[in-house]
Amino acid sequence: MSETPLVDELEKGPWPSFVKEIKKTAENMEKLASEGKDLKLPKTARGLLKLLEISYKDKKTHWKHGGIVSVVGYGGGVIGRYSDLGDKLPEVEHFHTMRINMPAGWFYSTKALRGLCDVWEKWGSGLTNMHGSTGDIIFLGTRSEYLQPSFEDLGKLEIPFDLGGSGSALRTPSACMGPALCEFSCYDTLDLCYDLTMTYQNELHRPMYPYKFKIKCSGCPNDCVASKARADFAIIGTWKDEIQIDDEAVKEYAKWMDIENEVVKLCPTKAISWNGKELKIDAKNCVRCMHCINKMPKALKPGKERGATILVGGKAPVLEGAIIGWVTIPFIEIRKPYDEIKEILNATLEWWDEEGKFRERVGEMIWRKGMREYLKVIGKSADVRIVKAPRNNPFMFFKKEELRPSPFVEELKKRGMF
Amino acid sequence: MSETPLVDELEKGPWPSFVKEIKKTAENMEKLASEGKDLKLPKTARGLLKLLEISYKDKKTHWKHGGIVSVVGYGGGVIGRYSDLGDKLPEVEHFHTMRINMPAGWFYSTKALRGLCDVWEKWGSGLTNMHGSTGDIIFLGTRSEYLQPSFEDLGKLEIPFDLGGSGSALRTPSACMGPALCEFSCYDTLDLCYDLTMTYQNELHRPMYPYKFKIKCSGCPNDCVASKARADFAIIGTWKDEIQIDDEAVKEYAKWMDIENEVVKLCPTKAISWNGKELKIDAKNCVRCMHCINKMPKALKPGKERGATILVGGKAPVLEGAIIGWVTIPFIEIRKPYDEIKEILNATLEWWDEEGKFRERVGEMIWRKGMREYLKVIGKSADVRIVKAPRNNPFMFFKKEELRPSPFVEELKKRGMF
Amino acid sequence: MVKTDFGPPKYDLMLHPVIKKNYGKWKFHEVVKPGVIRRVAESGDEIYVVRFGSPRLLSVYTIRELCDIADKYSDGYLRWTSRNNVEFFVTSKEKVDALIKEVEEKIGFPCGGTWDAVTGKYGLSNIVHTQGWIHCHTPAIDASGIVKAVMDELYEYFIDHKLPAMCRISLACCANMCGAVHASDIAIVGIHRTPPLPDDDAIRRTCEIPSTVAACPTGALKPDMKAKTIKVDVEKCMYCGNCYTMCPGMPLFDPENDGAAIMVGGKISDARRMPELSKVVVPWVPNEPPRWPTLVKYIKQILETWANNARKHERLIEWVDRIGWERFFELTGLEFTDHLIDDYRITPYIYGELRTSTQFRW
């Protein structure tokens, strides 16, 4: 009988099985090791399977809190992990993860991938996640002593790979495929992502902040990297002028598409009209939601005056509840060398670094200090586009400079209060 | 030249002038007093005018914080008010207000009104507000020593009047005109309002609670007493079955009304359809917003299974922000002797009385303690109708009884934590 | 012994006989003309309800005059509405115009303030308001004076049905919002703009320091135990006046800096759209007694911009739902300043007010 009857159940069924992946790794590595290949951890994949079986029986994790492990010169990029079954299953006593910074857009050459595989076959469990939720390549499971050589070997590859972020650091930025494949992309997501990643290598590798900080780049409001919900700093492509319409192509669609019900009626602001012959879009009322463009990619495309909207503060619910990022900059041009966006990023990071509380995400801090203060920090003035609606209470602050001179103000000054 | 040039400006213009009212009072009272009529405060109205002129010049109030003044046996119903110009304008040194409980729906016989006028002409400034924002008759301005006799005279009227509420008490309940005049009324607002007022006389007259508590009765969701926004306990008439349609009357409207655009398209749930001949309402999707009924009062009326929705917590923004009341009981029958509604009210008041913090409105307390606890207090179970949407976070509490037995739970018990 | 707790007179003593007879049995109503509503009962009885504006602050002498008129035309009965208008009940159509004439001439109250949902033509009603300098100790503005000035300017809308939908205007003279401005189509609210200047002496004499300190929603107050007074962190103060409510030793009145904020877009009825809280659109207008011209101008501007642009039955917030706040500011010519961005952390609607979408208009 199998040693792992419970997890074996997950080999069944049509969907690709992660259990098969683990077994395949175990089998290959055991075999190659027995053939004399220099693999440091040929038993680890098998060990994981056994540990998992125990978890499946016990209905709980068998991983302990991680200790601090890393590679020389880095403060992050590795998640330390030890098993509480270390004595029983020494193969997985250590099971640290390395986060490897993926190429922007998750595009790979096979050469690059093979290099990665070689390193992890040698120094690790041979198991990966392609990819982690933040976007990194995840190398699952190695021992403390192999972290440094893994890292060094990664750096020596013909196409070298560096670590990604972890801990209270800037995290690995990610980007949708953007201009590489998508006709909707309003700016070069891959280049911006790459450039920011390179600019902030230090912030990425050496945790120095109150908490984590994530940047994601989506080429249009469809937001295919889910930046609104998952990034402290979401850069989402958009445009300012009219949607470009190809009338001929519209006519093609009209031959079979129910434009009235599937496009016109679904426009959130009723900015489109279709009289059976011509499609008209009222640019002043279009909120660039993408729906009509999504429906008719051959006929419609984003306008020509392109750039991005920046939303700040997106995050999961720990501690003060989930936040979908808040629009802070309705429109910004995205142009190499990206100075403007970097200035905003720098101002944001500096402010948060200085005034953020321990484990306070930037969104929570904006909530605590007020959006108004944040706008000041990034040097932007108020814009109605950053709110869904104006405030519902009259509890406003006024700056001293905004007050009229008066005896009362004089008295406040005299008393040292102003 | 006039003594009060600034306020005199407000005699001009087409809208009725409160300044004229004050002057008229002053003139009448001065005259009557000079004719020997027994008026205690014939100079007060004039004094108010002078004080107001000074406020208009100074651009600030000249009323000080009120002291505690009342009538024997009552803890509220009077707002004490003193002027900071008492030495200059002794006529308004005291300027206390009495809140007189109006009849439900603000219906009056002239006999009742004349009685009120007589009392206030004699003991007060002769000025009133018809009515205060909570609904009371406001007797503006008298001296401490005349409070008791005013009250006693009110009680001796052929149609006697009692004080309303003030301070941390139940406040004067109010009601829309309801069945007295309105065909939309889904329950007897006047009778419920009157009955509750009588039931809670003690709570109304003797502040005993953490803060104020307001009850308002509207006969239908049009909410003509603004109960959703202004009452801690809003009782709003509604129905459960189908809207009653008179097809003939619909046809009459159809002769001139644009039913498609003005009714069908404005239905929030698109529950109505009109094919040019017949109006159909999909009862399962009608959310009883009243729009179609409002538009066609001759053709449509509320269903037959009538009752009320109760919303709890409505209030102004002090301290934790304004609240529009929250649905806590989607439907309740409103039947004499109103036992069910009183049970709910009693449970609410008792809970809030016991656990409310100083100056914490019941809505704020529900927010602090959770709607779930409040539902338990009033003995109601959860209903999806009390939320706009389910919670957006998984931070739920589970009762001990909901847990499965387990060694962990045993251990918690053993350690005295459970 | 003096009788107590006998409560208000029972409503049924106060009802016109036709109303009493047809209580709960009204069939429909019909707006005959601005200010006049015909109500027909199942019994076939009918009654004309005739509405008049009032300044709310009434002299007992005026009330007696109203009674005289009610005795003459209305069988000795009358009522006030929930927005401080006076209503008479006339059983025969012929008497309506005479009644109107008599009220207008003798008392000077205009007939109007109604609306007709059926035809989608709405009058402007009275402004719900509060005490202001007439009676209260915390106001940042007057109440009655501003209301008078605004209603003079908007008079034509009261006496006629010229608006596309209901529009409720309210005023409260301080952030306590006794006028329930927190849910009105257009609202004026008095605000202070300076922190309290502690009057140490008054504090010692009249205040309970801990409860005053606790009353500050933003935590701007600290007890100064030694000096037995209270210290204000002016950076945290947003001038709500709550400390002054608790303690007279915390005055924050500054005639030059008190004034009004304007809010719009509140709604209470459930008709079509769910209720909504009002939103601040003008952070501050100075006190300009006796007629507050700047404030009046803003209110008129907002009302008329809405009225000229809204569709039938589209209340202010419904209009904004359709056109967007971007367009609201553009059309009204108001400026969106950073004051209007919610930063009151205690009110949890803040999340709801910030935009979590790239959807907006240029």
Add this chain to the structure above:
Amino acid sequence: MVKTDFGPPKYDLMLHPVIKKNYGKWKFHEVVKPGVIRRVAESGDEIYVVRFGSPRLLSVYTIRELCDIADKYSDGYLRWTSRNNVEFFVTSKEKVDALIKEVEEKIGFPCGGTWDAVTGKYGLSNIVHTQGWIHCHTPAIDASGIVKAVMDELYEYFIDHKLPAMCRISLACCANMCGAVHASDIAIVGIHRTPPLPDDDAIRRTCEIPSTVAACPTGALKPDMKAKTIKVDVEKCMYCGNCYTMCPGMPLFDPENDGAAIMVGGKISDARRMPELSKVVVPWVPNEPPRWPTLVKYIKQILETWANNARKHERLIEWVDRIGWERFFELTGLEFTDHLIDDYRITPYIYGELRTSTQFRW
């Protein structure tokens, strides 16, 4: 010295020549069939992007096999999508089917996971998920196992375009929500249901007491200074595990009471409706390894109820917007329990979630 901070390889090294040539110059795309997207450039060049599901947890041996296939069909290039699917780039249509055959046969990854907005026919994509018992120390549920069980059941939706609109399913094994379940159409989130049982010894050895105490969002923790440990007020604890994140001495794992909550209605894109957070609709489902039948049943039930009732392009929350949460619970057969009423005071959306209107459906 070892080289550091050199960053990821530059993306342009990783692009298929046709992609590089037409970078930023794509004209349109067209979904040929489930899993296959034809992309046409302004230059006239075209490329077929062929997508396959993956378990995310991949063996280096599988990756090498994928590379072999990419070398053969895809000129040595491939990519992963933001939802962990693998994509190959084929320049001639003829090779598409052979590629699919080879991937399915050799690797066992199904072709699919795409959607076609143009025709309004949507496939189900992969489930974004997290570590679970494979690697993390705080999970309340496994991740990969549940995903496998659910995807087996929903397989037909992956390989075909049978859904009316986009539907994103995610899983996170604890409330930290690494899987971003807080904004997904359907989401599974691991939750604990018991308070932490302080391990005094571990606390003393490994924890910083003040920061652990401060980490509790509900203030359920108090330092016990004398005993150098932490006390839990179990009434206040809602089992978020945040204290355990800070301190290993605060374990709260109970195999019998850990489990999953189900959330629905989240949305990220701005298409049509603004983004929305997910809402809890099933408070707890027990852990039932290895195949979590109850949980799988619920997910399928929700997905299919939506799919059978929604209109074209109507994502789950848009469907609920139209039919109401009342109807959602009725149609899915789920029970609305009091757990689903928001009472997390710290997240200010609570006001937004409670109903402030008499508008609701029976």
